[in-house]
Amino acid sequence: MPPTLSARHLVRNYAYEGYPIPGDTTLYDTRNHIDLENVDLRGGVLAKVLLLSLDPYHRILLDPDFRNRFRAWSNWPLIGYGIVKVMRSNHESFREGDILVGHGKIRHEVYTVIPKDEAEHVTLLKPHEKLPLSVYIGAAGVPGMTAFSGWKEYANAKKGEVVFVSTAAGAVGSMVVQLAKQEGLKVIGSTGSDEKVQFLKELGVDVAFNYNTTDMRNILYQEGPIDIYWDNVGGDTLDAVLENSNPGAKVILCGAIGGYNDQPNPVKNLLHAILNEIKLFPFVGTTLKPKYQAAFEEEVIPKLVDGTFKYREDKVYGLEKAPQALLDLMKGANVGKSIVVVSEE
Template identity: 40%
Template sequence: MRDPSVKSYAPGYQIGKPIWGFAVVQVLKSEVESVKVGDYLRVAECPFQEYNVLPPEHPVTLIKEEEGVPLSLHVGILGMPGQTAFYGLEVVGKPAKGETIYVSSGASGVGSLVAQLSKAKGLKVIASAGSDDKVAFMKSIGVDVAFNYKTESVADVLVREGPIDIYWDNVGGPTLDAALGAFAPGGRVIVCGSMSDYNTKEAYGIKNTSQILFKRLRVEGFYWFLAGETYEGQKNKSERFMQAMVPLIKSRQLKWSEQVYNGVESVGEAIVAVQTGTATAKVVVKVDDI
């Protein structure tokens, strides 16, 4: 959430207009030959309202209905959060069997997928979150070392369980500092977010930057759509991602949970749950039945 006059990689919300996000929709009328009435689409930058009229150039992806794959997963594990986790690991992290990864915000929609994909590749997974309930959830999805960063020192846990080869950074700040001090040589930092700095007047100053040199670390931020373009070899395509993820979903090797809010009037409550960290699963707003 920010003033729309502040430029970023995505436009800000405007007061008095519907907020937008990723959505799964059903087509009621179409003047585009490749899109038929009754088709399901994943729509980027979709206004949260019951009906929308979209121009032909609006970014959409045709969804293929598959048994064992709920449509809602296309805004979660098969949507932007899943692609963020998958492409970030593959393009930036380049994990290898036997390595150790630390995931901050390990109970979040993205973090929990990073943890599970890493386990599937044979990595040791360390993950942190801010409540005991979230720690229990992380253990339930196979995290090897799950801890509450509010009651245990991140630095102490990483010294005890490390060294780490990959850090998936969702928070920045002191947690990033602690991770930089716990790396094995040649490690990779995947910068996905910086939650600790989003609502502060003065950003935290990283103190451990010398470790980037001493341990030959690579620190890289990424946007999911650009990483996806690199991995897939073209824009707005996700074939390789789907080929990798759908079998893991159908075989239940990947676990997921959803925190569903019903009705367009619940959008504000859903956003607060995400921004304050009180959500315990992927937040989904069910605007209407499809």
Template identity: 50%
Template structure:
């Protein structure tokens, strides 16, 4: 078999604000690979099927010398993110051709991994009722983030009031459903009327478009808040603190309002001690050892049964990754953003 093109999405230039498809990232077809004869040196040849595009990736599109909780993407190299692939060839013990793997995959068509551990990969099987894409969405990292962050930090009690920003997103929509299951009154916001409709469908008691409705008016009427799940930061965080109850819990999952134009300073940090607020920041990777078994036993079956609802925004073609990254940063995607690289 002659070599085939191994398309790649490369980090090409550091963006000043929003990433620019074709400039920040470029789709490159200069590399080829001989699938039958490329040396594996004891490793695994993987065909990439599906890639996840997530908000946190914007933080890795930065200069290497700027420190953060994840390293910057190296300029000139492929992006890396959550994905699912199928093993084409394997020289690694315990990994057979035809197995599916989930973990950190380069944004390219074919990947050679020295072993599973090197790329944080795991062999995964799916329930026939769920598509593979769900395992990088509701049954993957976003679902884990919602389930594990809520279980670890919410201290939820029946009858309390919770506010979830970005409530139509892959994390926020799961938090809405978990909070309702726990017996809470749920307020949720998103940036379009279509997303508001979805939030109501999955159980939000109060859902509103923050672009056309004053968040403070809603919280003044529907609060005070016992829990705020923050995916946005900025003014929404300030508003939630203003209308928080004493001893309210604020769960910091993300602050996308500051990812592209710089973080917004907190307007009134004195409310933290004045209201005895509890701020909890977390990264899901550190919660997995404690909560992974419960996630698989309690959460995933509710996705399979249809009890928990989710939406996906599926784009076909590796060359579209740059467009999807921009859509996620601007919030124009309408569900968990996934890119289908190839069919099996």
């Protein structure tokens, strides 16, 4: 059999600032071919890549200051979360046909070899028969787990408290608002478009607003003070919360996307945190995951199956769409979890 095209989504140019430029920062590359029958598996597996997750942290991978730590090497495929199907295996734990979920190290290419020394980064996935596989990239995957584990670990919410969630219509935020509603909180959610405001209303968010067209400080003043803030944005949004929080409020620091593509997003109001004894909880979901995996499967998966918890997906079809989809995510043009469908099962 002649070598088969295995197109890639390559990292090309790093940038300190600015949005990723399709075709420049990352590009779709068709120079790579693979011998599917004979390629050396190095004790691991050959797999067909089905689904890839595009995430805000990809912008951090493309920043020159971070590349050594996160390893997004120039002229190599971007890496990330994904779901693959095993085509051949030399690994004792995996067989042909197995579906594997990859934790951050799946290469953005159509066919991929996962050698034995990288197999620790994939696990066998047994999806619920009533959930589409793609949900394991979003609400049943890393974003859902990030929301669930961070909320359970730090919110300790009391019924009637006021929670504010920024980037509330996103993959993480939309799960956070539903967890908060379930516990009887008053939920304020911000997002960047009227279409996403509508989605937040469908999720039961009490006060949903478009931060591009609404005075955020006025909303927080009128609808607050805030007891819990789930921060996906950082910068001025966090400052506005610190000005409008109850003493002893909790701030769960999940992300700072407001500064990923531009200058860092400074916070000027930390004195408010000191004077009001506001507690700040930075966290990384993968650290909390082992503690909350069982509870997540018990509490969240059934509610995704029966439709209690809602989610949206923003899918593009074909790896060639990945560079543009990455830019769309950073610009907020995605509605729901950003997913690249590389191959149908």
